[in-house]
Amino acid sequence: MVPNIYQPYPVSVHGVKEETGDIKTFTLGFKDQEIQNRFTFRPGQFVLVSVFNCGEAPISICSSPTFSKGLQLSIKKMGLLTGEIHRYTEGDEVGLRGPYGNGFPLEQLCGHDLLFVGGGIGLAPLRSLIQYVLSKRSQFGGVTILYGARTPQDIVFKDDLAAWDKEEDVQVTTTVYRDNPTWKGEVGPVTRLLEKATISPSNTKAIICGHPAIISYVVFDLLKMGFAEEDIITTLERNMKCGVGKCGHCSIGSKFTCMHGPVFTYREIKTFPTGF
Amino acid sequence: MPNELILNKEHLTGFLRKIAKERELIAPIKNSYGDTLFEVISSVDDVSLDLESRPAMPPKDFFLPPTETLFNYQREGKQYRFEEVLPDVSRVLFGLRSCDLWAILFLDVVFQENFKDRYYLNRRSNTILINIGCHEPMLNCFCKSAKSGPFLTQGYDLQLTDLGDRFFVEVGRPRGRELVDKWDYFFTSATQKDRDEQYEIVLEAESKFGQTVDLDMATSRLINHEVDDALWEELGNRCQGCGGCAYVCPTCYCFNIVDRPVSETQGERVRMHDACTLAGFTRLAGGYNPRQERSRRIRRRFYHKLPFAIEKYHRPSCVGCGRCMEICFGRVDMIHFIKMVCERGKKASQEASLRLGEILVQAGLISREELKVALEKQADTGKPLGIQLIEDGLTTTKEIALALGCQLRIPETAGTEG
Numbered sequence A: 001m002v003p004n005i006y007q008p009y010p011v012s013v014h015g016v017k018e019e020t021g022d023i024k025t026f027t028l029g030f031k032d033q034e035i036q037n038r039f040t041f042r043p044g045q046f047v048l049v050s051v052f053n054c055g056e057a058p059i060s061i062c063s064s065p066t067f068s069k070g071l072q073l074s075i076k077k078m079g080l081l082t083g084e085i086h087r088y089t090e091g092d093e094v095g096l097r098g099p100y101g102n103g104f105p106l107e108q109l110c111g112h113d114l115l116f117v118g119g120g121i122g123l124a125p126l127r128s129l130i131q132y133v134l135s136k137r138s139q140f141g142g143v144t145i146l147y148g149a150r151t152p153q154d155i156v157f158k159d160d161l162a163a164w165d166k167e168e169d170v171q172v173t174t175t176v177y178r179d180n181p182t183w184k185g186e187v188g189p190v191t192r193l194l195e196k197a198t199i200s201p202s203n204t205k206a207i208i209c210g211h212p213a214i215i216s217y218v219v220f221d222l223l224k225m226g227f228a229e230e231d232i233i234t235t236l237e238r239n240m241k242c243g244v245g246k247c248g249h250c251s252i253g254s255k256f257t258c259m260h261g262p263v264f265t266y267r268e269i270k271t272f273p274t275g276f
Numbered sequence B: 001m002p003n004e005l006i007l008n009k010e011h012l013t014g015f016l017r018k019i020a021k022e023r024e025l026i027a028p029i030k031n032s033y034g035d036t037l038f039e040v041i042s043s044v045d046d047v048s049l050d051l052e053s054r055p056a057m058p059p060k061d062f063f064l065p066p067t068e069t070l071f072n073y074q075r076e077g078k079q080y081r082f083e084e085v086l087p088d089v090s091r092v093l094f095g096l097r098s099c100d101l102w103a104i105l106f107l108d109v110v111f112q113e114n115f116k117d118r119y120y121l122n123r124r125s126n127t128i129l130i131n132i133g134c135h136e137p138m139l140n141c142f143c144k145s146a147k148s149g150p151f152l153t154q155g156y157d158l159q160l161t162d163l164g165d166r167f168f169v170e171v172g173r174p175r176g177r178e179l180v181d182k183w184d185y186f187f188t189s190a191t192q193k194d195r196d197e198q199y200e201i202v203l204e205a206e207s208k209f210g211q212t213v214d215l216d217m218a219t220s221r222l223i224n225h226e227v228d229d230a231l232w233e234e235l236g237n238r239c240q241g242c243g244g245c246a247y248v249c250p251t252c253y254c255f256n257i258v259d260r261p262v263s264e265t266q267g268e269r270v271r272m273h274d275a276c277t278l279a280g281f282t283r284l285a286g287g288y289n290p291r292q293e294r295s296r297r298i299r300r301r302f303y304h305k306l307p308f309a310i311e312k313y314h315r316p317s318c319v320g321c322g323r324c325m326e327i328c329f330g331r332v333d334m335i336h337f338i339k340m341v342c343e344r345g346k347k348a349s350q351e352a353s354l355r356l357g358e359i360l361v362q363a364g365l366i367s368r369e370e371l372k373v374a375l376e377k378q379a380d381t382g383k384p385l386g387i388q389l390i391e392d393g394l395t396t397t398k399e400i401a402l403a404l405g406c407q408l409r410i411p412e413t414a415g416t417e418g
Helices: A033-038 A080-085 A120-135 A158-166 A190-196 A212-225 B009-022 B098-112 B118-125 B174-182 B192-209 B215-223 B229-238 B244-248 B294-313 B323-327 B334-346 B356-362 B368-381 B385-391 B397-407
Strands: A009-018 A023-030 A046-051 A055-060 A071-076 A093-100 A113-119 A143-149 A170-176 A204-209 A232-235 A263-265 B004-008 B024-030 B036-041 B067-076 B079-084 B091-097 B127-132 B158-162 B166-171 B187-189 B255-261 B266-273
Touching (some): A009 B079, A023 A093, A046 A071, A046 A080, A071 A120, A120 A143, A120 A204, A143 A158, B009 B024, B009 B091, B009 B166, B091 B098, B098 B294, B158 B192, B166 B174, B356 B385
Parallel strands (some): A113 A143, B091 B127, B127 B158
Antiparallel strands (some): A009 A093, A023 A071, A046 A055, A046 A093, A232 A263, B004 B166, B158 B166
């Protein structure tokens, strides 16, 4: 029988970690072991999360497929649904369907240096790929991670950022727009970090995620540095309602973000009428 | 029974009566308000079939209802479960027009490709489609331009042609055959004379429909980006953002999914029609909206209906039924759009948009001096110029309306002729 494409499956919250004042990372596991075993994904894919009486929302997976302790989603408190899930604790259940979307082009990233540029919660989908890359270290070249947050309090995945920095051939730099007295790191937009980083554009793939405004500045600078359009990869946020290329909400040019994306190269994005 | 049959008109009611006993029968009915709509018929003898006019709403509602429950969900303790509510219907849609049937074939592809939508497909796989070819174009029809009529060569279960006292019946897909085999006593084999007569009607109809708009030219202009931003701006100004065009369109399938709480412990997940011209269609959590401006949404709509649909499905998602023309009072419908795009190409330069006061002065309705005084007053009162002029007794509401129409370039006539 053809499965029902809109059917959410129950998952329970195994753990909640408070990243910032308004961002929490949830570790989830399917109630049904068979579904859990069947569920495979690529970094960059997303799921549709159902929250009781609140509907569904598309959320990127922020853990690596190689992470065995469950699926992780980092969720920023924005509205009704995200506000409700922020009240959830261990043992509470949500619905989940997916994974959807294309994910990052792992095959094309193999053998290259990787530059990650993230802004705010935009580090979430990148984290999935970073963890994946670090778990298959020999397949990839050097890794540079540039991350920008509004204030030191808004930095997500603090433990991860510190841990990644200790790995061999991995450079992590974090910057904030507004510092506080205890902050000792960089201050300013994430694009300023690009000027200081040592990157060879000819052998590097850049993977960016953040607010559309940030992405456009970063892309502009990368092009100036000599990056090829197809070597600039980003993941777009759209109103992905159905996740299966039917409902029309996430259309972008002749494509659907939920089917052909959310990961696109700049070469593709350039042709879209609405840009980022 | 052969593939071409004759159904005498006096047998139509009997045939429909038989169908209605076994399946849900849906046909165009003229209601007490004078509107013709596709409706479920419980008793064939109690309704007035209307096979002459185009139903105001397309038949898509029978496959993709305006609202439908996809799941019932409940929460007990921490347990949160979804129970699917799949449709189970067995229907005959009688009296479809070719354009509407063609639209259903378009929807079939959308809901079957990649991920299969069981809600749509369950309804669709158990619905028999019977269309009537059109031998007279209805108001604002342009199926010939959209290549979806007036007669079809495939896709129908049965196709009828009105030969005056009888219908010429073509048997298409297997379910059409089942229907005529089951009640074969209503039908006789078509003779060569019937065939000739039908062929003549088809030829005559084709000539009557003609080519009212050049859909292909408009599409190629869109593909080649030969449409200037001013045109989208203008359409955006005229669009009232009501979504009517999408609701009456037989191929518009965009939908939304929302939860409707029923109690503290249960609720329904509902799917409902949505429209890409509505402001919130693409809005994200946090408020960012990639298509904030109305002009962008209009642009999206027409790009989707013409070049994008053709790129993906090798056919436009406009079937030329003309319903959007009837519902849109801002003239942001397909016919006006195609004409605008085609005509704009002809004009080398574009006239500058005139301001309201200037239009009234040029029309000799007010003097330049009167305009100056009114503008000064308006600066104090903060009232719109039009209101100020009316209050001063210098012009009338009707004149302002005409001037605004001129400013927004709303054509005065609604017809497709010419």
